[in-house]
Amino acid sequence: MQKRTFASLLVIFSVVLILSLVFTACGPGGGGAKKTVKIAWIGPLTGGNAGPGIGGRNSFELAIKEANANPNSKYTYEAVFIDDECKPEVGVQAALKAASDPEVIASVSHYCSMVAISTVDTFHNNGLADIVWGAVLPAITYGNDYKEVFRVNGTMIQQNKVHAEDMVKWGYKTVSIIHDTSDYGRGHMEYFSESAKEVGLQILSVQGVVTDQQDFTTELTKIKAEDPDVIYFGGLAPLGIPLRKQMVKLDIRSQFDGTSGIKNNSFNEALGPDAEGVISYLEGAPLEELPGGMKFKQAYEAAGYKEPPEAYGPFAYVAAQLAIEAIEKVGPDRQKVVDELATTKGKDTIIGEVTFDEYGQNIVPLVTAYVSENGQWVPLSQSSYKEGGTKELPGITFMKEKGRR
Amino acid sequence: MSVLDMIIQQSINGLMLGIMYSLVAVGFTLYFGVLNVINFSHGDFFMLGGFMALILYGIADTLGWTQNVPLLIIYLFLGSMILTALIAIITARICVKPVSKAPMLISLLVTLGLGIAIREAVRVFYPRGSDPKGFPTLLPQGSLSIGNIVIRYENVIIFVLGVLVIVVVNYLITKTKMGMAIRAVAQDGEAAMMMGVDLDRTIDITFLIGAAVAAVAGIMNGFYYGQIMFNMGAMMGVIGFSASVIGGLGNVYGAIVGGILFGLLETFAAATLPMGAENKRVFAFFIVILFLVFKPTGILGEKVYERV
Numbered sequence: 001m002q003k004r005t006f007a008s009l010l011v012i013f014s015v016v017l018i019l020s021l022v023f024t025a026c027g028p029g030g031g032g033a034k035k036t037v038k039i040a041w042i043g044p045l046t047g048g049n050a051g052p053g054i055g056g057r058n059s060f061e062l063a064i065k066e067a068n069a070n071p072n073s074k075y076t077y078e079a080v081f082i083d084d085e086c087k088p089e090v091g092v093q094a095a096l097k098a099a100s101d102p103e104v105i106a107s108v109s110h111y112c113s114m115v116a117i118s119t120v121d122t123f124h125n126n127g128l129a130d131i132v133w134g135a136v137l138p139a140i141t142y143g144n145d146y147k148e149v150f151r152v153n154g155t156m157i158q159q160n161k162v163h164a165e166d167m168v169k170w171g172y173k174t175v176s177i178i179h180d181t182s183d184y185g186r187g188h189m190e191y192f193s194e195s196a197k198e199v200g201l202q203i204l205s206v207q208g209v210v211t212d213q214q215d216f217t218t219e220l221t222k223i224k225a226e227d228p229d230v231i232y233f234g235g236l237a238p239l240g241i242p243l244r245k246q247m248v249k250l251d252i253r254s255q256f257d258g259t260s261g262i263k264n265n266s267f268n269e270a271l272g273p274d275a276e277g278v279i280s281y282l283e284g285a286p287l288e289e290l291p292g293g294m295k296f297k298q299a300y301e302a303a304g305y306k307e308p309p310e311a312y313g314p315f316a317y318v319a320a321q322l323a324i325e326a327i328e329k330v331g332p333d334r335q336k337v338v339d340e341l342a343t344t345k346g347k348d349t350i351i352g353e354v355t356f357d358e359y360g361q362n363i364v365p366l367v368t369a370y371v372s373e374n375g376q377w378v379p380l381s382q383s384s385y386k387e388g389g390t391k392e393l394p395g396i397t398f399m400k401e402k403g404r405r
Numbered sequence: 406m407s408v409l410d411m412i413i414q415q416s417i418n419g420l421m422l423g424i425m426y427s428l429v430a431v432g433f434t435l436y437f438g439v440l441n442v443i444n445f446s447h448g449d450f451f452m453l454g455g456f457m458a459l460i461l462y463g464i465a466d467t468l469g470w471t472q473n474v475p476l477l478i479i480y481l482f483l484g485s486m487i488l489t490a491l492i493a494i495i496t497a498r499i500c501v502k503p504v505s506k507a508p509m510l511i512s513l514l515v516t517l518g519l520g521i522a523i524r525e526a527v528r529v530f531y532p533r534g535s536d537p538k539g540f541p542t543l544l545p546q547g548s549l550s551i552g553n554i555v556i557r558y559e560n561v562i563i564f565v566l567g568v569l570v571i572v573v574v575n576y577l578i579t580k581t582k583m584g585m586a587i588r589a590v591a592q593d594g595e596a597a598m599m600m601g602v603d604l605d606r607t608i609d610i611t612f613l614i615g616a617a618v619a620a621v622a623g624i625m626n627g628f629y630y631g632q633i634m635f636n637m638g639a640m641m642g643v644i645g646f647s648a649s650v651i652g653g654l655g656n657v658y659g660a661i662v663g664g665i666l667f668g669l670l671e672t673f674a675a676a677t678l679p680m681g682a683e684n685k686r687v688f689a690f691f692i693v694i695l696f697l698v699f700k701p702t703g704i705l706g707e708k709v710y711e712r713v
Contacts, residue, residue: 049535215418218418218682238634270632
């Protein structure tokens with residue numbers, strides 16, 4: 001009797017064992033439990049720049065989800081989100097947190113330049129790949145020879161060169177500059193000033209404003225007396241919005257041009273009709289024109305994110321993809337991943353071809369001008385404001401009124 | 406534009422900025438006068454007032470009540486003042502009143518924390534709360550030109566309303582029975598209670614007035630700048646507090662003097678000093694330090710009233 005019970009138990013055990021082996025083999029993992037690899041994302045999730053930050057986080061997460069849904073992936077990827085609040089001191093803490101976790105193999109980091117420049121040493125000291133997804137200050141990649149630092153988006157050098165050249169093409173001659181006093185705003189001011197001088201634009205004044213300033217009437221009253229063709233703003237949307245609003249209230253009709261920092265939905269939403277005709281510049285080409293751009297857009301919408309990806313979301317997405325591909329190829333080893341990323345050349349992505357130079361900087365040949373039209377940022381070349389289009393940029397109308405054109 | 410025109414135009418800018426600061430400074434003066442509390446959440450109630458008005462405007466817009474603009478403005482002001490004051494009274498009962506007798510450092514930390522909680526709550530619970538929010542344009546938008554000087558109608562309304570609010574607050578504090586109770590508590594809470602003053606009620610009323618004034622300032626700020634943001638109260642709180650110190654902490658009219666002086670200092674520093682725009686606050690706060698060193702009671706402190 002006891003022997004029969006034992007035999008029955010043995011049969012049941014064997015069946016369960018075989019079935020479990022069969023199910024494990026045929027399950028979603030395909031080849032047994034996959035090793036989990038962590039990739040960090042760092043950016044602003046709170047504070048005034050949380051809008052583009054959340055867009056970047058969602059886009060990054062989308063790339064992670066897609067990799068996990070891919071049956072061919074060798075690893076299961078876990079996203080680690082860390083808020084840097086767009087503050088350098090918080091950013092360094094965030095980078096340290098990511099670097100001190102040995103399971104984190106790469107980090108897709110920073111929207112704000114002043115934060116990104118503060119954390120390069122931390123990433124370098126810890127041998128952790130730092131793929132910048134939004135910050136545009138050139139020194140982040142060009143100011144050091146750290147092998148760990150990469151950047152998928154372009155720098156403000158390219159952005160401002162194209163911007164100044166375009167101003168001359170439009171016939172503008174004089175510019176008044178307002179910039180925020182962060183590394184981001186000051187950097188834009190410096191590179192724009194250099195490019196403006198090269199192309200023969202006259203800079204009437206340069207005024208720096210602190211990043212939490214709300215009242216610009218004093219600065220704008222000075223600018224009104226200068227009567228420039230263009231007001232160039234080097235800063236982010238939380239400052240750009242009240243600046244533009246007060247410019248309208250003070251009846252200053254010069255052209256208002258901004259940097260990539262104002263190209264987000266909140267700028268158009270908060271300003272309504274006052275945003276009409278404002279120009280901003282962004283590296284890369286419009287999403288719709290790039291291979292896979294529409295696919296990203298559809299996937300993002302299908303994922304059910306409430307917030308838009310914003311201007312730099314696609315860059316965060318590509319940065320995550322590059323990190324994942326490197327890990328897939330060389331395994332979850334920080335040093336090997338850094339070395340693998342450095343070899344990236346002519347890689348087709350939704351932001352165009354990605355090639356890292358010896359500084360880890362993606363050489364982006366393309367910069368696109370956008371104009372705010374009917375509450376949307378539209379590539380200038382596709383808008384009604386393009387040369388020969390049905391609408392006229394406010395700055396052109398203003399110059400005609402003044403008899404300067 | 407001549408130099409004189411520029412000075413006048415910048416003075417107008419400074420006065421407008423100053424009246425905003427004054428309205429926030431009045432609240433600090435009130436809280437300090439009654440509770441001996443430096444309420445650092447006050448700047449965030451200023452922000453909350455603006456957001457309450459935006460929510461009320463959204464409701465009115467949905468219901469189609471936006472046709473009658475004067476009525477709409479009154480509805481926004483009253484509604485926002487009541488809601489902001491209610492929240493202020495509730496939060497004061499929970500976390501400010503229990504520490505009002507503790508050392509000032511404790512209440513300062515508590516109110517600082519409360520301010521951060523309010524700020525982050527707006528950011529989290531308001532739809533896409535971290536983005537700047539456009540504020541409805543309801544005041545007349547034209548302007549009056551005298552030579553090269555431009556005075557916007559909107560600015561005149563905001564300035565007059567700001568001064569009016571401060572005068573009314575002063576009247577409430579100095580001429581009414583309620584104000585007498587507040588001043589009695591300010592001088593000696595225990596003695597006031599022995600004379601039949603309801604301490605809890607008096608503190609509630611102080612928070613009601615303080616938060617309602619902050620709400621008015623928040624709405625006026627929205628009308629003036631055309632946008633509000635969840636973190637706009639942080640720096641406003643620091644400047645409002647500094648303005649109340651310059652004017653004389655505890656003196657309502659000192660708040661006006663301090664606020665306008667701070668506004669003018671910032672404006673003229675930005676307009677005249679080299680690299681003034683980026684260093685105007687450094688300059689203005691340097692003056693605050695000078696006041697704290699050489700005249701810690703402020704310009705009107707203890708000369709006109711002892712406290713409130």
